[in-house]
Amino acid sequence: MDEQPRLMHSHAGVGMAGHPGLPQHMQEGGGATDADGRKQDIGDILQQIMTITDQSLDEAQARKHALNCHRMKPALFNVLCEIKEKTVLSIRGAQEEEPPDPQLMRLDNMLLAEGVSGPEKGGGSAAAAAAAAASGGAGADNSAEHSDYRAKLSQIRQIYHTELEKYEQACNEFTTHVMNLLREQSRTRPISPKEIERMVSIIHRKFSSIQMQLKQSTCEAVMILRSRFLDARRKRRNFNKQATEILNEYFYSHLSNPYPSEEAKEELAKKCAITVAQVSNWFGNKRIRYKKNIGKFQEEANMYAARTAVNAANASSHGSQANSPSTPNSAGETGSPCGKTTGFNMFSGV
DNA sequence: CGCAATGATTAATG
DNA sequence: CATTAATCATTGCG
DSSP states (O other), X not given: OOOOHHHHTTOSSSSOTTOTTOOTTOOOOSSXXXXXXXXXHHHHHHHHHHHGGGSOHHHHHHHHHHHXXXXXXXXXXXXXXXXXXXXXXXXXXXXXXXXXXXXXXXXXXXXHHTTSSSSOSSSOXXXXXXXGGGOSSOOSSSHHHHHHHHHHHHHHHHHHHHXXXXXXXXXXXXXXXXXXXXXXXXXXXXXXXXHHHHHHHHHHHHHHHHHHHHHHHHHHHHHHHHHHHHHHHHSOOOOOHHHHHHHHHHHHHTTTSOOOOHHHHHHHHHHHTSOHHHHHHHHHHHHHHHHHTHHHHHHHHHHHHHHHHHHHHHHHHTTOSOXXXXXXXXXXXXXXXXXXXXXXXXXXXX
């Protein structure tokens, strides 16, 4: 409903309802004369233009060429340009630069953080985020556990990149195609650069909305993978015998103060091939469980006490130097050694 | 299967 | 932020 009323009154006889490009000079003159012939002429032309899209390609091509060479073509073209000039104003300013979509930014950020859209997987900065809990100085032990996760993640990444590239390529192809088409058409109808730009931006918008969907689903996949991975982490695996030996040894030889320092934890972690966090977990569990039922651990306590006592005896009697440098017990509660029950001050209780 | 042991997670605490 | 205490979820053994 946006036609200009001032143009409406003119074209009565021609079957060109609503076409804004109708020139003014065809009045419904009474007599069939010179003007009438021209009117008929222009009417024909317009009719042909209007119906050109209904024809077969070859036919249309021929017709187009004919129209292009028509003597009236420049004049009509000018009229079209003029009208377009006026009407295009109403279109302009409708849509300005859109602000960056916050949703899209969120997705981008997440993909980046997850290492999907970042740089190629190298040092495993992606896995670093996943293995954040297991950071510590001791690396290269949990890679086996995370390999599954990383493999799946990189699979997702690969799909993501492939799709992204595909979309980008398709977008470019389509854009150039449309631009060529518009350029071609600009010979027969007025097309401003502004319009081309607008068209291109529309195309880009469409394609980026597709990309958005891709990112969305990628994010979902990563989230699912992540939750599965966390669940998998919950699926614990018992430490091997040697590791528990080492941990227990430390625990019972520091029974009065079983709180390894950060350095000690790192040392233990390295020796046990586990992470510092796992060492902390172990000591946390051990302390609470020991305190909860000392009797149950008595046997174990004696055993390790005896072991360390033997070690100490070996070390001192042989004057050896092969002492383990890893456990330089500053506090030798083994001082009152072979004594069975250990009177500790672990807590207020006891 | 039941059950204890055990590593990991979580809320509370100072 | 490190620990505690409770709890979850597996594991491993009889």
